[in-house]
Amino acid sequence: xxxxxxxxxxxxxxxxxxxxxxxxxxxxxxxxxxxxxxxxxxxxxxxxxxxxxxxxxxxxxxxxxxxxxxxxxxxxxxxxxxxxxxxxxxxxxxxxxxxxxxxxxxxxxxxxxxxxxxxxxxxxxxxxxxxxxxxxxxxxxxxxxxxxxxxxxxxxxxxxxxxxxxxxxxxxxxxxxxxxxxxxxxxxxxxxxxxxxxxxxxxxxxxxxxxxxxxxxxxxxxxxxxxxxxxxxxxxxxxxxxxxxxxxxxxxxxxxxxxxxxxxxxxxxxxxxxxxxxxxxxxxxxxxxxxxxxxxxxxxxxxxxxxxxxxxxxxxxxxxxxxxxxxxxxxxxxxxxxxxxxxxxxxxxxxxxxxxxxxxxxxxxxxxxxxxxxxxxxxxxxxxxxxxxxxxxxxxxxxx
Amino acid sequence: xxxxxxxxxxxxxxxxxxxxxxxxxxxxxxxxxxxxxxxxxxxxxxxxxxxxxxxxxxxxxxxxxxxxxxxxxxxxxxxxxxxxxxxxxxxxxxxxxxxxxxxxxxxxxxxxxxxxxxxxxxxxxxxxxxxxxxxxxxxxxxxxxxxxxxxxxxxxxxxxxxxxxxxxxxxxxxxxxxxxxxxxxxxxxxxxxxxxxxxxxxxxxxxxxxxxxxxxxxxxxxxxxxxxxxxxxxxxxxxxxxxxxxxxxxxxxxxxxxxxxxxxxxxxxxxxxxxxxxxxxxxxxxxxxxxxxxxxxxxxxxxxxxxxxxxxxxxxxxxxxxxxxxxxxxxxxxxxxxxxxxxxxxxxxxxxxxxxxxxxxxxxxxxxxxxxxxxxxxxxxxxxxxxxxxxxxxxxxxxx
Numbered sequence: 001x002x003x004x005x006x007x008x009x010x011x012x013x014x015x016x017x018x019x020x021x022x023x024x025x026x027x028x029x030x031x032x033x034x035x036x037x038x039x040x041x042x043x044x045x046x047x048x049x050x051x052x053x054x055x056x057x058x059x060x061x062x063x064x065x066x067x068x069x070x071x072x073x074x075x076x077x078x079x080x081x082x083x084x085x086x087x088x089x090x091x092x093x094x095x096x097x098x099x100x101x102x103x104x105x106x107x108x109x110x111x112x113x114x115x116x117x118x119x120x121x122x123x124x125x126x127x128x129x130x131x132x133x134x135x136x137x138x139x140x141x142x143x144x145x146x147x148x149x150x151x152x153x154x155x156x157x158x159x160x161x162x163x164x165x166x167x168x169x170x171x172x173x174x175x176x177x178x179x180x181x182x183x184x185x186x187x188x189x190x191x192x193x194x195x196x197x198x199x200x201x202x203x204x205x206x207x208x209x210x211x212x213x214x215x216x217x218x219x220x221x222x223x224x225x226x227x228x229x230x231x232x233x234x235x236x237x238x239x240x241x242x243x244x245x246x247x248x249x250x251x252x253x254x255x256x257x258x259x260x261x262x263x264x265x266x267x268x269x270x271x272x273x274x275x276x277x278x279x280x281x282x283x284x285x286x287x288x289x290x291x292x293x294x295x296x297x298x299x300x301x302x303x304x305x306x307x308x309x310x311x312x313x314x315x316x317x318x319x320x321x322x323x324x325x326x327x328x329x330x331x332x333x334x335x336x337x338x339x340x341x342x343x344x345x346x347x348x349x350x351x352x353x354x355x356x357x358x359x360x361x362x363x364x365x366x367x368x369x370x371x372x373x374x375x376x377x378x379x380x381x382x383x384x385x386x387x388x389x390x391x392x393x394x395x396x397x398x399x400x
Numbered sequence: 401x402x403x404x405x406x407x408x409x410x411x412x413x414x415x416x417x418x419x420x421x422x423x424x425x426x427x428x429x430x431x432x433x434x435x436x437x438x439x440x441x442x443x444x445x446x447x448x449x450x451x452x453x454x455x456x457x458x459x460x461x462x463x464x465x466x467x468x469x470x471x472x473x474x475x476x477x478x479x480x481x482x483x484x485x486x487x488x489x490x491x492x493x494x495x496x497x498x499x500x501x502x503x504x505x506x507x508x509x510x511x512x513x514x515x516x517x518x519x520x521x522x523x524x525x526x527x528x529x530x531x532x533x534x535x536x537x538x539x540x541x542x543x544x545x546x547x548x549x550x551x552x553x554x555x556x557x558x559x560x561x562x563x564x565x566x567x568x569x570x571x572x573x574x575x576x577x578x579x580x581x582x583x584x585x586x587x588x589x590x591x592x593x594x595x596x597x598x599x600x601x602x603x604x605x606x607x608x609x610x611x612x613x614x615x616x617x618x619x620x621x622x623x624x625x626x627x628x629x630x631x632x633x634x635x636x637x638x639x640x641x642x643x644x645x646x647x648x649x650x651x652x653x654x655x656x657x658x659x660x661x662x663x664x665x666x667x668x669x670x671x672x673x674x675x676x677x678x679x680x681x682x683x684x685x686x687x688x689x690x691x692x693x694x695x696x697x698x699x700x701x702x703x704x705x706x707x708x709x710x711x712x713x714x715x716x717x718x719x720x721x722x723x724x725x726x727x728x729x730x731x732x733x734x735x736x737x738x739x740x741x742x743x744x745x746x747x748x749x750x751x752x753x754x755x756x757x758x759x760x761x762x763x764x765x766x767x768x769x770x771x772x773x774x775x776x777x778x779x780x781x782x783x784x785x786x787x788x789x790x791x792x793x794x795x796x797x798x799x800x
Contacts, residue, residue, distance in 0.1 A: 004511045048449070
């Protein structure tokens with residue numbers, strides 16, 4: 001019994017190893033979870049009940065692969081308002097979270113060996129999805145304002161590439177936002193080199209400070225940008241509901257691939273989310289979430305300021321779920337976490353190793369601030385500071 | 401912008417063309433839908449409400465890729481009882497319907513060009529899922545008691561094959577049940593030729609007459625059988641909830657692939673279905689459904705008996721959703737439907753063409769009897785009989 005070559009690769013992506021690093025007594029900055037206390041449980045319960053009452057005879061039946069039309073209309077309206085786009089419902093496909101959008105895009109475009117440009121670091125689940133199609137990765141470093149465009153251009157000049165995968169808004173894992181200039185430049189390069197851009201943006205609505213920037217899609221002149229959104233971070237992950245926007249020819253092919261993968265997303269869930277949006281102000285709900293997350297982000301920045309050794313760098317994200325630690329070169333974060341931080345301090349984070357397609361950068365880490373309380377942030381970051389101090393400056397340990 | 405080779409193939413599978421053949425005035429025997437009037441809407445509404453009340457704080461959060469443990473325990477117990485298996489919860493992965501189980505199995509095993517044995521005819525969605533991995537198909541004809549085992553053996557002797565795809569219980573599209581002897585023989589051949597069997601069995605619980613036969617999995621001695629089940633046909637399709645059972649090594653790899661494809665299935669839906677099963681007797685619900693479906697099957701057999709021309713053959717399935725029409729050789733069902741049956745009689749069915757991987761058999765058709773009323777069955781089959789009479793015996797038309 002021989003597995004396909006793709007399987008051998010995907011199975012070793014190490015997703016499980018990372019998220020297993022949380023137990024009942026562990027302070028986990030490793031996850032990518034929303035704060036469960038912010039879920040609109042009562043309103044969602046009411047939306048499900050109302051959906052049953054109002055959609056008798058069709059709610060539990062098959063629907064269409066594209067998904068429930070009124071919800072797709074709402075999503076189009078919302079993006080048109082928010083992002084000054086000009087979308088119709090038929091430009092949208094409902095998906096199983098944004099994750100399925102990555103999988104379907106890879107399935108649409110990638111034959112074995114085809115070139116994909118990814119950010120370094122990037123979303124580990126993106127790499128896991130791409131792995132199944134055995135691409136050749138070209139990793140372009142993330143700078144403070146997004147992907148290094150000079151290196152992106154160089155990669156496009158030197159290699160045969162079909163897809164650029166980017167998370168422009170509050171990137172997972174770094175929290176970085178891509179500048180307007182780079183968004184425009186990326187589209188121009190995609191046009192020049194005949195490449196598709198996959199704009200994965202599940203955190204876009206979660207900006208705490210600063211002004212929103214236009215989507216990459218808003219600069220798309222040739223129908224080359226596939227955009228992904230998700231209700232996981234703004235409403236609830238267990239809905240498993242996301243959406244995908246693409247030009248008609250791409251969308252038709254992606255819809256056929258979705259039908260082959262799982263027929264369609266849950267009509268029941270789509271109707272309930274549509275009902276929720278009829279009966280509640282989603283934007284007001286998001287605003288309330290943002291206040292809590294901003295406070296948590298500030299608490300983490302404040303604690304980092306106080307407890308990090310001077311040679312540890314951290315960034316100041318304007319939104320999203322994560323910030324990024326950079327340790328001095330040569331530091332092995334994976335070893336530090338498994339040998340010291342987790343067993344001795346009961347604190348976990350995501351070491352950089354698995355977040356790079358190249359697996360070449362060891363001295364970084366992702367910290368999540370949304371699914372931990374302020375008190376836990378304070379005590380956890382304090383312990384992380386001590387542990388890093390111990391590891392970086394062992395001579396000082398006995399003096400504390 | 402060049403699509404992957406797999407995409408070009410999948411997009412042309414013709415799924416849409418087939419199911420588009422139903423409008424408001426069309427009597428459709430083409431779909432594969434359950435009867436929506438049989439859905440337990442009130443009980444399901446209550447189960448969702450109770451889930452919100454009892455799982456506050458976790459219901460809307462991420463869960464695990466394997467899925468909600470109590471539901472997997474129930475599924476294991478149910479299969480152990482029904483099929484004399486010895487499964488534990490950890491032998492089961494929740495999926496987006498059985499369809500995702502096909503996709504994940506193909507992803508696990510198939511490199512481009514690898515051999516897959518499929519039944520002729522088979523489930524069109526199975527072919528669509530396999531197409532994405534560009535296998536080489538070997539088509540083995542279905543007989544009255546399942547796959548032709550002599551031809552199966554010959555195919556295994558002559559070709560490099562990695563996977564046998566079979567629907568042993570009330571097969572889609574023919575309604576055929578595979579005999580016990582053939583189930584045993586298939587496992588022996590799989591052992592001998594080092595092949596995995598994918599046992600796709602969404603209709604297994606829907607037997608109206610005769611005795612249930614053991615699953616193929618019950619004869620599995622080497623952990624080579626991956627079994628798929630689904631709530632779509634016994635509870636509701638819009639739950640998009642199915643399950644997959646496989647030996648530990650296979651299951652671990654399939655779970656990693658599921659994580660890469662869509663992270664996990666909806667925890668909310670899994671808890672609600674578990675709650676439904678706590679508060680209701682699923683088997684009693686299925687028994688009630690079976691009574692209705694048996695009546696519809698009998699109505700269709702009765703109408704076929706009365707209205708079909710003598711040279712049209714139809715089978716007598718003991719369960720499931722479908723029966724199979726065989727027309728004289730040379731008859732082109734696809735042409736008949738699009739040129740005569742649909743435009744002139746407003747009746748639709750699924751012609752055999754797309755249901756064969758080889759696309760070589762034109763004189764068959766699938767008829768669905770679950771999603772049509774008895775009165776519609778009577779009038780629709782009467783018109784189908786007239787239309788076939790017109791087509792097969794044009795001289796007789798004026799005498800009716």
